[in-house]
Each structure stands twice: as structure tokens, then as C-alpha cells.
Amino acid sequence: MNPADLGLPVDVPSTALFTDHYELTMLQAALANGTAERRSVFEVFTRRLPEGRRYGVVAGTGRVLDAVENFRFDSAVLEFLRERAVVDMRTLDWLASYRFSGDIWGYPEGEVYFPGSPILRVEGSFAECVLLETVILSILNHDSAIAAAASRMSSAAGERPLIEMGARRTHELAAVAASRAAYVGGFTSTSDLAAGFRYGIPTVGTSAHAFTLVHDSERDAFTAQVASLGRGTTLLVDTYDVAEAVRMAVEVAGTELGAVRIDSGDLLLVAHRVRQQLDELGATATRIVVTSDLDEYAIASLAAAPVDAYGVGTQLVTGSGHPTCSMVYKLVARAASGDPKAPLTPVAKKSSGGKTSIGGRKWAARRVDAEGVAEAEVIGTGPVPSALADHQLLTQLVKSGEIIAREPLEAVRDRHRAARGGLPLSAMQLSRGEAVIPTEYA
Template sequence: MDVADLGLPVDVPSTALFTDQYEFTMLQAALKAGTAERHCVFEVFTRRLPDGRRYGVVAGTGRVLDAVENFRFDADVLRFLGERNIVDAETLDWLASYRFSGDIWGYPEGEVYFPGSPIMRVEGSFAECVLLETVILSILNHDSAIAAAASRMSSAAGGRPLIEMGARRTHELAAVAASRAAYLGGFASTSDLAAGFRYNIPTVGTSAHAFTLLHDQERDAFQAQVNSLGRGTTLLVDTYDVAEAVRAAVEVAGPELGAVRIDSGDLLLVAHRVRQQLDELGARDTKIIVTSDLDEYAIASLAAAPVDAYGVGTQLVTGSGHPTCSMVYKLVARAESADVKAPLVPVAKKSSGGKTSIGGRKWAARRLDADGIAEAEVVGTGAVPADLVDRQLLVELVKSGDVVAREPLDVVRERHTAARDGLPLSATQLSRGEPVIPTEYVHGRSGSQ
């Protein structure tokens, strides 16, 4: 079987194996039972926010849309599934022509969310929807965790630029996704060129300590960098003695020196000393960039320091202690039969242990107070209350298998800023607390979005 026979572009990698095996065992069993074609509604949500977080950030939606489009079973994938006896021949035949033909609704990327928010709703036959579970959760859980950390750091930075530089602290592919999520959450640039290439994120970078150590004298390293990159470059000044390095940097580049970077020590104290020294040397416009294992708390502690920008790596790409959002993908409604006119029946897991779900296709809206600030996340089934019709959050992302809501990343980034600004002021506090607004549930008997 040739890849071209399946309609899969040879230059687009399939996402079909970014999944767990049990998705295929369920598919095979459902095909044999005659239930695979029942219309189903799956929803992505989280039962709680990571400990201490006041809001979540929806990120990765654009990557989910790409993954759904490229969820195809080419000859090599089908051969692998057959040789491993993961599915039988009848299921392989069904997979060979797989194309998601259903509908996907979701919170627009960059929006904030809360416990119970139906972040994404996937509708179609059980067979075509169940296969997408793992890849959707993988993307949303990772990207939303990074975006939430980035949003907190951006808020703590108070308008000062943030540089994402965590590529060396995570998997090479995860680093690209993390850069995208960080930019969405408020970061200004990335050091990762793959992210710059793929998502048009501004890229930055100058030199590391190795470049200084390569040269016989620190001044030689500074001179080489200025000769190559110009006086507007950023010189790393903490390889040996910071004060001596700052003096040499200004002597080499002059007062037009773009910036100095500090990567160690007591950043608050060192930044004040460096600022004073730069001013005394006439380099009043030279900026100070600090790095060194920063997180939102360290950034907030430097609010009074003469720092112009922050570079963040490890803590960002690991979600600042919360590398996942614990989102789940649950069946909430299914048709009584495979008949296209069969009514939907709400279904939900009812086990104990804090893992219960609420059945039924959900809508979601955000109720505002008199000042236009969010006061509650309202999630319901059935008809939407009249006063919330214009405040609904879910938008159509995929219609009958076709993506209908792809957006530029800058639009998503702006949406997040607006969404965060629409929350109560306490949302940006770094102290631990409950979600900044409550989630309220409304149960209706009829109606749908």
C-alpha cells in the first residue's frame, strides 16, 4: 500500500501513533459489537487547577488542529499495527481510510479556564473520536501548563520583556511547543531557532561562558563579540569578576553597549551595583538582563531592581512545578443506537475518589459583574440562560472534519492578555489560593449549542 494511495502528503508526518494502545483495543471491540458508529460527545476538562493556581490558560489548540488533520494511517503505520497484532485485519481495513469527519468546539486558544470548564468538545462516531483522546490530551496538558507558568511570570515581570531559553532543559520537540506556549503566555522572544522557524516567534541569543573562556582574556572575548555583532550586543559579565567585566565591556563597546547579562550571584544586589557602575561609566542606556534559574517568585522579588529583561529556562519548560494540567477526555453523551436520528443520552462516570463526571453536552459562559470583570464560570447542559447567550465561550474549531478556526499566534497572544485582564485583580497574586472565580453548574432539560 502506497502512502499516496491514502491521500497523506509525504512531507507531513502522521500523528496516528501519538496514542495509547487501548484506544485501538476499544475501537476493535466496538466495531465487532456494532457500537462503533454511535454518535458520541467527548469533553476535555480538568476537575481542579494545579495546587495554588488561580486560573488556567488554554494553549495548544492550534497544535491540536494540526494533529487532527494529520491523524492518518499510512502503509508503515498500518504494517506496524498488523505485525504487532495490535488490531485485527478488519480493524486495519477500517483504519486505512480513517479521516476525522466530526465536529470540534472549544475555548478559543489563549482564553483562561477553571475547574469544570469544557475546554474542548469532540463530536462524531465513537470510533473516530476515541482515537483522538491521547494526542489531544498530550498537547493540551503540556502546552496549557507551560502557558500558565508563562502567564504568571509575565504578570510578575510587570511589563519587562521575558526571554524563553529552556530548550536545553527539555525534550527537543517539547522545547518547540514550550516556546510557542510561552509566547502565547506573554514571553517576548525565544532562544530556540526551531520555534522561531515554525511559529515566527522572535529569536535572540549572543554568547555563553564558553565563549569567554575560549579567549585568553575576557576583554578579547568582548572585543570579538562586538566586532562581529556590533556595539548593541549583550555581553555576559559574570564569568570572573563582575565589576571588572562591566568596566571592560564599556571600554570595548563604549556607552552604546546594548546590554549586559548577569547569570549568577545575588541578582538583586548585583543588578543595583551594575546599574550604578554603568551609569558612572556613561552607559546609561545599556540594559541589564538577568538569568539563572528564575521562576515567577524570583521575578517578582526583582521588581524593585534595575532589571530590564529576564531570561527563563528550566522553571518555564517544566511548568514551574506543575508540568501538567490533569485534563481528562471523557465521554459525556452517546446515541442510543447507530441510527443518525437516535437521541443522545447523557453518560458519566460515577465512581468515588474525586473522579466523578457530569454527563451531557455542555455549554460554558462567563458571567461578569457591573464593572465588566469576571465573577463566575457558568457551565451547563440544555438551554443557555438568556442573560448568558452573548457570553458563551465555546467556538467552532472543526466542522464536518474541516478546520475552520486556525489563527495567527499573535492573535492568540493578545486574546490571553485580554482574558487575564478581565479577571479579578487577585488572579495575578502569587500567593496560594483557590480559583479566582467559582464554577457554577446549571442543568437544563433541552437545548444545545
């Protein structure tokens, strides 16, 4: 849920300068030579998944729609461009009235993708489409990387909840976007209040080691926390001696103690010892939360441990080793003139070094087997085969400049769960491997 949905005031800044200098210089030259109004089709895709990953996750689409809607060159932005002589006066006049008026199609947010998948298609004049390249890639590359890491962690965690705790490990604005992407990927809550405020994600948190250290004794700290937050709170038990802290925690809060958190040490061993101790003390319903530089591999290694929830920070907000998806935004078709009725001609970069592209306005569909399990990502530029007509992936997001596909974050989260569930079981393996299904070109 956005703050505006709660009736709260929201200051939405322009996103027009979230772009690269050369987008505007291309625009200036295109306006001068008459190619600016040529109807064009740009597509976002990645040539390969990050090494070892078996699927990608589309995330950030909702933020892309917000960015497109707020891509406006106000007086302050125009004055900055004029003072820096970034573009000439003719271009500044054109930018002053910029509003994206084209169409955008894309994979629904939360869907999975594979190499070559046209996860976003932007259609309109060359001038209005080329300006959106940087901001679209900035959002999709970041959010999809976080969501993919979150998805792998969620798969490893099974039904155990995951708490996003990475705000202090990244840029303050990136932290909010990362929390949203993590929620899409399967996390259940966040420690970041800005993410809770902006997107309605459940927020959680109790205390850090500093709270224990500021008191004269661990008992004083536990007593103060329970008095303030109730017996259902989570007490951090590894500041000094874990066994002594667990005993004291139950003594202070009683067997109604909500949870204990372990943030260091051999988590597998310590969790077993703490569970045994809690049970012996009668606190059989007290949960165990573990944190401490977790990633999907550490979470998987704790599958047999008596752990009830995981808190993940650094590895999540850095994409667990893959902080970008290497998505690109390429022109794949354009008209030969500015005539709106001029036919589109496929275009593509042809070069060595693995950076070639396939031209043409594409459709995408996912072929499934008799049990409904995905077996191939099929991409084409011609007519869609009748057998794939009901399995197409692209949906219209923007029509003639108007956003038509906003949706609740919960729906996106549910879609990802369903999309991941439709992949072969090998998609859930954490061992390195190729994409779980092949990409075929029709």
C-alpha cells in the same frame, strides 16, 4: 507563522501513533459489536487547577488542529500495527481510510479556564472520536501547563520582556511546543531557532560563558563579540569578576553597549551595583538582562531592581512545578444506536475517589459584573440563559472534519492578555489560593 506560509517545504508526519494501545483495542471491540458508529460527545476538562493556581490557560489548540488533520494511518503505520498484532484485519481496513469527519468546539486558544470548564468538545462517531483522546490530551496538558507558568511570570514581570531559554532543559520537540506556549502566555522571544522557524516567534541570543573561556582573556572575548555583532550586543559579565567585566565591556563597546547579562549571584544586589556602575561610566542606556533559574517568585522579587529583561529556562518548560494540568477526555453523551438521528443520552463515570464526571453536552459562559470583571464560570447542559448568551466561551474549530478556526499566533497571544485582564486583580497574586472565580452549574 508556519514554514509553509513562507513557501518552505515541510514534512508533516502522521500523528496516528501518538496514541495509547487501548484506543485501538477499544475500536476493534466497538467495530465488532456495533457500537463504533454511535454518535458520541467527548469533552476535555480538569477537575481541579494545580495546587495554588488561580486560573488556567488554554494553549496548544492550534497544535491540536494540526494533529487531527494529520491523524492518518499510512502504509508504514498499518504494517507496524499488523506485525505487532495490535488489532485485527477488519480494524486495519477501517483505519486505512480514517479521516475525522466530526465537529470540534473549544475555548479559543489563549482563553483562561477553571475547574470543570469544557475547554474542548469532540463530536462524531465513537470510533473516530475515541482515537483522538491521547494526542489531544498530550498536547493540551503540556502546552496549557507551560502557558499558565508563562502567564504568571509575565504578570510578575510587568512590562519587562521575557526570553524563553528552556530548550536545553527538556526534550527537543517539547522545547518547540514549550516556546510556542510561552509566547501565548506573554513571553516576547525565544532562544530556540526551531520555534522561530516553525511559529515565527522572535529569536534572540548572543554568547555563553564558553565563548569567554575559549579566549585568552575576557577583553579578547568582548572585543571579538562587539566586532562581530556590533555595539548593541549583550555581553555576559559574570564569568570572572562582574565589576571588572562591566568596566571592560563599556571600555570595549563604548557607552552604546546594548546590554549586559548577569547569570549568577545575588541578582537583586548585583543588578543594583551594575546599574550604578554603568551609569557612572556613562552607559545610561545600556540594559541589564538577568538569567539563572528564575521563576515567577524570583521575577516578582526583582520588581524593584533595575532589571530590563529576564531569561527563563528550567522553571518555565517544567510548568514551574506543575508540568501537567491533569486534563481528562471523557465521554459525556452518546446515542443508543448507530442511527444518525438517534437522540443523545448523557453518560458519566460515577465512582468514589473524586473522579466522578457530569454527563451531558455542555455549554460554558463567563458571568461578569457591572465593570466587566469575571465573577463566575457558568456551565450547563440545558438552554443558555439569555443573560449569558453573549458571554459563551465555546467556538467551533472543526466542522464536518474541516478545520475552520486557524488563526495567527499573535491573535492568540493578544486574546490571552485580554482574558487575563478581565479577571479579578487577585488572579495576579502569586500566593497560593483557590480558583479566582467559582464554577457554577446551571
